[in-house]
Amino acid sequence: MNRGQVVVVGGGLAGVTAALRCAELGFEVRLLEARSRLGGATYSFVRGELVVDTGQHVFLRCYTAYRGLLRRLGVADSISMQPQFRVPVLSPVGRPAVLRRWNLPAPAHLAPSLLDYRMLTVAERARVARTALALRRLDPDDPALDDISLGQWLRQRGESPRAVDALWGLLAVAALNAEPGDASMALATKVFRTGVLDSTDSADIAIPQVPLGQLHGDAAHRALLAAGVDVRVRCKARTIHRSGTGFRIPVRDGVGDSVLTADSVVVAVPHRAAAPLVADLPVPGVAEWGRLSAAPIVNVHVLYDRPVTGLEMAAVLDSPLQWVFDRTAIAGATRGQYLAISLSAAQEHIHARTEDLHDLFVPALRQVFPHARDAQILDFFVTREPNATFRQAPGTAAIRPPARTPVPGLVLAGAWTATGWPDTTEGAVLSGTHAAEVVDLDQRSQRGVEVTA
Numbered sequence: 281m282n283r284g285q286v287v288v289v290g291g292g293l294a295g296v297t298a299a300l301r302c303a304e305l306g307f308e309v310r311l312l313e314a315r316s317r318l319g320g321a322t323y324s325f326v327r328g329e330l331v332v333d334t335g336q337h338v339f340l341r342c343y344t345a346y347r348g349l350l351r352r353l354g355v356a357d358s359i360s361m362q363p364q365f366r367v368p369v370l371s372p373v374g375r376p377a378v379l380r381r382w383n384l385p386a387p388a389h390l391a392p393s394l395l396d397y398r399m400l401t402v403a404e405r406a407r408v409a410r411t412a413l414a415l416r417r418l419d420p421d422d423p424a425l426d427d428i429s430l431g432q433w434l435r436q437r438g439e440s441p442r443a444v445d446a447l448w449g450l451l452a453v454a455a456l457n458a459e460p461g462d463a464s465m466a467l468a469t470k471v472f473r474t475g476v477l478d479s480t481d482s483a484d485i486a487i488p489q490v491p492l493g494q495l496h497g498d499a500a501h502r503a504l505l506a507a508g509v510d511v512r513v514r515c516k517a518r519t520i521h522r523s524g525t526g527f528r529i530p531v532r533d534g535v536g537d538s539v540l541t542a543d544s545v546v547v548a549v550p551h552r553a554a555a556p557l558v559a560d561l562p563v564p565g566v567a568e569w570g571r572l573s574a575a576p577i578v579n580v581h582v583l584y585d586r587p588v589t590g591l592e593m594a595a596v597l598d599s600p601l602q603w604v605f606d607r608t609a610i611a612g613a614t615r616g617q618y619l620a621i622s623l624s625a626a627q628e629h630i631h632a633r634t635e636d637l638h639d640l641f642v643p644a645l646r647q648v649f650p651h652a653r654d655a656q657i658l659d660f661f662v663t664r665e666p667n668a669t670f671r672q673a674p675g676t677a678a679i680r681p682p683a684r685t686p687v688p689g690l691v692l693a694g695a696w697t698a699t700g701w702p703d704t705t706e707g708a709v710l711s712g713t714h715a716a717e718v719v720d721l722d723q724r725s726q727r728g729v730e731v732t733a
């Protein structure tokens with residue numbers, strides 16, 4: 281049964297999820313994507329023999345919605361999940377340490393590792409353990425927590441600057457794309473509770489073993505076509521108008537301008553693109569969306585002529601390096617070793633010249649990987665994502681809108697909407713699933729079908 285026409289605007293993970301779910305619910309679905317490929321913020325390009333991801337992505341075992349999407353796309357086998365959370369932590373000025381979990385009930389699963397974490401003094405380790413227990417009692421939905429930063433809260437707890445840098449910040453900067461002093465305590469609570477503290481295995485890290493373009497974009501395109509979705513790439517929605525009980529959507533594609541109609545529209549684009557699209561419609565709070573702003577991520581890519589480290593992944597302290605990943609096999613390199621340095625909250629690097637980043641990061645890699653001192657660099661390049669996520673600062677919880685708008689049939693999705701999660705692949709997929717549920721419920725109530733959900 282055709283239950284009506286849905287147009288999904290935006291082919292990132294949120295839009296892909298919403299389109300698939302709406303098709304499964306019996307709607308006739310069109311997905312519009314302005315670019316030439318699906319996958320949104322997650323994409324890859326070819327450089328020489330490498331297939332390069334513009335930004336290293338990792339996820340955690342607790343990303344259940346995202347993992348569900350990977351299964352739905354038939355690519356769940358293309359990721360590698362740690363059997364147990366384990367992060368080597370390197371420093372140019374000291375011996376390496378390891379953060380790992382044990383098979384103990386939470387929160388004891390982390391205690392042995394924290395108490396043994398040699399990047400901190402014994403007193404700092406004991407305080408960190410107490411702070412973790414206090415954090416576990418916080419409610420991420422408490423609005424008061426969104427008034428303060430993670431850095432403020434940690435200072436109030438008496439955490440030392442070293443503990444903030446070497447433990448809390450190590451995880452929070454990567455998860456929230458913000459320094460602790462700029463990260464909402466509400467979102468930090470979500471990350472640390474759901475991601476680390478509440479259950480034994482939630483923090484186990486997963487890394488895609490194929491380029492993101494293949495994992496998300498190509499697989500999504502195949503799954504959408506199989507589900508009967510009309511996928512239109514290089515097709516940009518220009519605005520959205522109300523028309524009777526439905527919508528008119530003027531679009532521009534390779535052929536020219538045309539107008540689509542729909543009973544429901546899911547707007548699954550970033551906030552800066554969503555605001556002009558809904559400008560003609562009575563959606564509350566739109567003027568505030570710009571305050572979500574943006575935070576950059578920079579990846580520095582180095583191809584060596586020989587292996588320089590046996591580590592698949594490492595975090596680095598006391599260095600401009602944050603996290604380093606071995607991408608040799610994933611990118612298809614046939615010689616040497618290809619490392620990607622992932623730099624979150626990268627305001628200081630986003631406008632830096634590639635030569636300057638070379639002069640900063642090549643010596644930094646030599647400091648922590650001694651074999652890099654003798655290795656030749658075959659390629660060095662930088663990818664910059666100025667709008668990688670919204671700026672996940674205090675005060676953002678009240679700005680992020682819910683999926684449902686006061687306009688029946690107009691639904692919002694995207695990792696920036698009110699998902700309860702930070703701007704992540706998990707948030708994007710949750711938002712898409714929720715958007716499809718709202719389309720379904722709205723359509724049932726418009727047609728007078730009894731709603732039991």
Ligand SMILES: Cc1cc2nc3c(=O)[nH]c(=O)nc-3n(C[C@H](O)[C@H](O)[C@H](O)COP(=O)(O)OP(=O)(O)OC[C@H]3O[C@@H](n4cnc5c(N)ncnc54)[C@H](O)[C@@H]3O)c2cc1C
Binds near residue numbers: 667
């Ligand atoms: C470098 C980088 C590293 C990251 N690392 C991680 C990580 O390790 N773990 C993690 O969980 N998350 C990470 N993220 C965040 C994660 O990628 C995003 O949260 C998620 O992909 C956002 O998905 P989305 O569908 O909400 O939005 P997007 O992916 O931004 O998709 C929106 C789509 O809408 C399209 N669009 C915009 N306007 C229009 C229009 N008018 N008409 C048609 N189409 C339009 C855009 O072209 C885009 O494809 C990272 C992001 C970046 C950039």
